[in-house]
Amino acid sequence: MAAPTSQSATQSARPAVFLHVxxxxxxxxxxxNVLWHxxxxxxxxxxxxxxxxxxxHVRAAFDLRRTFFRDASDxxxxxxxxxxxxxxxxxxGTTIISQELFAPAxxxxxxxxxADLDFADVHVVFTVRDLARQLPAHWQEDxxxxxxxxxxxxxxxxxxxxxxxxxxxRLFWGLxxxxxxxxxxxxxxxxxxxxVVTLPPPGAPRDLLWQRFCAAVGLAPWRYDxxxxxxNPSLGLAETLFxxxxxxxxxxxxxxxxYNEQVKLHLAQEVLTARRAPTKIALSADDLMWATExxxxxxxxxxxxxxxxxxxxxxxxxxxxxxxxSAAPSGAEMADVGTDAIAALLRRLLEExxxxxxxxxxxxxVADRIGLLRAETAALAERTxxxxxDAAPLSERAAERYPAVRQLRGAYRRIQRGGRSDVETxxx
Numbered sequence: 330m331a332a333p334t335s336q337s338a339t340q341s342a343r344p345a346v347f348l349h350v351x352x353x354x355x356x357x358x359x360x361x362n363v364l365w366h367x368x369x370x371x372x373x374x375x376x377x378x379x380x381x382x383x384x385x386h387v388r389a390a391f392d393l394r395r396t397f398f399r400d401a402s403d404x405x406x407x408x409x410x411x412x413x414x415x416x417x418x419x420x421x422g423t424t425i426i427s428q429e430l431f432a433p434a435x436x437x438x439x440x441x442x443x444a445d446l447d448f449a450d451v452h453v454v455f456t457v458r459d460l461a462r463q464l465p466a467h468w469q470e471d472x473x474x475x476x477x478x479x480x481x482x483x484x485x486x487x488x489x490x491x492x493x494x495x496x497x498x499r500l501f502w503g504l505x506x507x508x509x510x511x512x513x514x515x516x517x518x519x520x521x522x523x524x525v526v527t528l529p530p531p532g533a534p535r536d537l538l539w540q541r542f543c544a545a546v547g548l549a550p551w552r553y554d555x556x557x558x559x560x561n562p563s564l565g566l567a568e569t570l571f572x573x574x575x576x577x578x579x580x581x582x583x584x585x586x587x588y589n590e591q592v593k594l595h596l597a598q599e600v601l602t603a604r605r606a607p608t609k610i611a612l613s614a615d616d617l618m619w620a621t622e623x624x625x626x627x628x629x630x631x632x633x634x635x636x637x638x639x640x641x642x643x644x645x646x647x648x649x650x651x652x653x654x655s656a657a658p659s660g661a662e663m664a665d666v667g668t669d670a671i672a673a674l675l676r677r678l679l680e681e682x683x684x685x686x687x688x689x690x691x692x693x694x695v696a697d698r699i700g701l702l703r704a705e706t707a708a709l710a711e712r713t714x715x716x717x718x719d720a721a722p723l724s725e726r727a728a729e730r731y732p733a734v735r736q737l738r739g740a741y742r743r744i745q746r747g748g749r750s751d752v753e754t755x756x757x
Contacts, residue, residue, distance in 0.1 A: 343448070343449055343450050344417070344420065344421060344422060344423065344424065344448070344449045344450070345422075345423040345424070345449055345450045345451075345452065345547075346417050346423070346424045346425075346426065346446050346449040346450070346451050346452070347423065347424070347425045347426070347452045347453075347454055347524075347545075347546045348426050348431065348442070348446075348451060348452065348453050348454065348514070349425065349426065349427035349428070349454040349455075349456070349542075349546075350428070350429070350431035350432045350434075350453060350454070350455060350510065350514055351429040351431065351432035351455055351456070351457075351504060351505075351510060352429060352432060352455060352456060352457050352458075352463070352504055352505050352507065352510070353429040353430075353432070353467065353470060353504045353505065354458075354463060354466035354467055354470055355429075355456040355457055355458050355463070355528055356456055356458075356528055356538045357427065357428075357429045357456065359538065359539075360427060360456070360538070360539065360542055361383070361386070361427050361428075362383075362557065363539060363553060363555055363557075364378045364425060364427060365378065365380075365383050366554065366557035367553045367554060370552060370553055370554070371425075371548075371553075374548075374549070374552060375422035375423060376422060376423050376424070376425060376546075376548065377416065377417065377420040377422060377423065377424040377425070378424075378425050378427075379413050379416035379417065379420075379424060379426070380413065380416075385409065385412070385413065386413065386426055386427055386428035387428055387430060388406045388409035389409045389410045389412070389413040389426070389428065390410075390428045390430035390431045390434075391406040391409070391430065392406045392407060392408065392409040392410040392411075393410040393431070393434060393438055393441070393442060394430070394431075394433070394434050394435075394438055395438075410442075410445070411445070413426060414445045414446060417446065417449065418448055418449075423546070423547065424449070425546055429504065431514075432455075432503065432504045432505075432510045432514075433500070433503035433504055433510075434513065434514070435513070436513050436516060439513050439514050439516065440516070440517065443517050443518075450522070451518065451522065452518070452522045452523070452524060452546070453511065453514045453515050453518060453522070453523050453524065454524045454526060454542070454545050454546065455507050455510060455511055455514075455523075455524070455525055455526070456526045456527075456528060456538070456542065457505075457507045457525065457526070457527060457528065457645060458527070458528035458644070458645065459528075459620075459624060459644065459645050459646060459647045459648075460620035460621075460623060460624055460645075460647060461611075461612055461617060461620055461621075461647030461648070462531075462647075463505060464483075464484060464487075464612060464616075464620065465480070465563075465609070465610035465611065465612075466563055467501055467504070467505060468480050468483045468484075468569070468610070469563065469564045469569045469572075469610065471483070471497060471500070472564075472569050472572050472573050472576065473564075473572065473592075473593050473597045473598070474593065475576050475579075475585075475588060476497060476573075476576065477573055477576045477577050478497050479573075480569075480610060482497075483497050483498075483501075484612070484616050486498040487501055487502070488616075488619055506627075507525060507627060507631060508627055508630045508631060508634075511523055511525070511631075511634070511636065515634075515636075520634055520635040520636050520637070521635075521636075521637055522637075523634075523636040523637065524545040524546075524636065524637045524638075524639060525631055525636050525637070525638045525639070525640075525642075526538075526541045526542055526545050526639045526640055527541070527638070527639070527640030527641055527642060527644040527645060528640070528644060529541075529640070529644065530644055530648070536550070536555055539553075539555060541639045541640050542639075544639045545637070545639045562598075562602040563602070563607075563609075564597065564601055564602055564607065565601075565604065565607020565608050565609065565610070566607070566608040566609070566610050566658055567607065567608060567658040567662040567663055567665075567666050568597075568601040568602075568604060568607055568666055569610065570657070570658065570663065571601070571663060571666040571667060571670065572592070572596075572597055572601070575592065575670075591674070591677075595673075595674075595677060596670055596673065596674065599673075600669065600670060600673040601666065601669070601670065604666070604669060608658065608662075617647060620647055621646060621647050624645050624646045624647060625646060627645060628642045628643065628645055628646065
């Protein structure tokens with residue numbers, strides 16, 4: 330493991346900014362929750378984790394990359410990147426920015442980010458884990474984001490020489506390939522300011538990833554409370570296939586924002602991840618061999634780049650299959666998942682009905698509420714017109730009331746126009 334370099338960054342006369350740009354499904358949710366819940370402690374020790382809410386870094390990533398989820402938009406992302414940059418500029422110490430959606434940024438946007446942060450010593454951090462765990466985790470994340478690709482087709486696309494022709498493969502390698510991501514983000518940085526943090530193997534202490542992340546950014550891990558953090562748990566095979574079938578059944582009338590709230594955040598991440606003893610998704614023996622060969626190439630490329638590594642690069646090499654290959658689960662398994670999903674959605678509808686019944690005026694029929702709104706709008710328009718009239722200059726109100734004043738104003742305007750014409754004629 331290379332010697333830590335981040336301590337020298339905190340001792341520099343310039344502030345430091347650590348950009349944790351990924352990878353998705355590499356413990357990022359866990360780390361981001363620890364940082365968010367320890368904002369006050371971080372500031373007391375000279376570190377800043379900026380943002381008005383936990384989604385601030387998500388909005389900043391979308392804003393920098395000028396994109397959003399497919400077939401959707403969100404005006405709240407505009408200016409979010411510069412808001413984060415402004416908070417970093419105003420802070421005298423070290424700022425940490427963390428969001429995996431920065432990873433796919435094209436090089437023109439990574440250069441823009443470095444230019445926007447030129448007041449600081451910028452570091453880039455990338456957390457990464459082995460492909461045997463990462464491939465199933467990423468596929469189910471795609472499914473939670475409305476994709477319908479099967480797991481076998483997903484892996485097959487990644488293995489193809491023309492993988493750029495497949496959307497799922499482009500998304501995966503854009504987010505997950507540490508060599509390519511760090512080549513874009515680290516293009517203007519010395520290698521000692523690019524930090525690769527490897528995820529510990531299964532069975533390692535829960536806080537080991539936090540300790541490794543702290544070593545990369547210069548934090549003292551024991552100073553911070555991990556009790557308020559939570560991970561982003563994985564779905565099982567049957568649960569993921571149920572969501573994939575649901576995505577197939579839904580049409581464009583279910584917009585992204587409804588899908589995100591009801592399907593992704595509630596059904597997938599709260600209900601289906603809580604089911605007991607899910608069947609894990611695993612690679613076939615042939616795919617595992619390919620993933621191992623690819624991992625060895627990645628390890629050699631990262632070592633050759635000379636980046637600062639926290640952990641062990643050999644953590645990135647798969648060890649053994651986990652779970653079973655993604656064969657279709659039984660009908661009984663799928664029926665169990667469907668029953669749990671329907672029950673959870675019905676309970677959610679009931680809760681929302683009860684909340685709605687407690688809102689003042691909820692008992693008034695919709696047509697009557699619309700009629701009241703129209704009446705209030707008409708009254709407001711009349712009041713606004715009256716205020717505008719009262720605020721008009723005295724000469725205008727007098728002209729409306731007295732005909733003689735109107736005549737005098739008209740004569741004055743004619744004289745002005747005539748004077749201008751004479752001037753224009755004389756100067757021509």
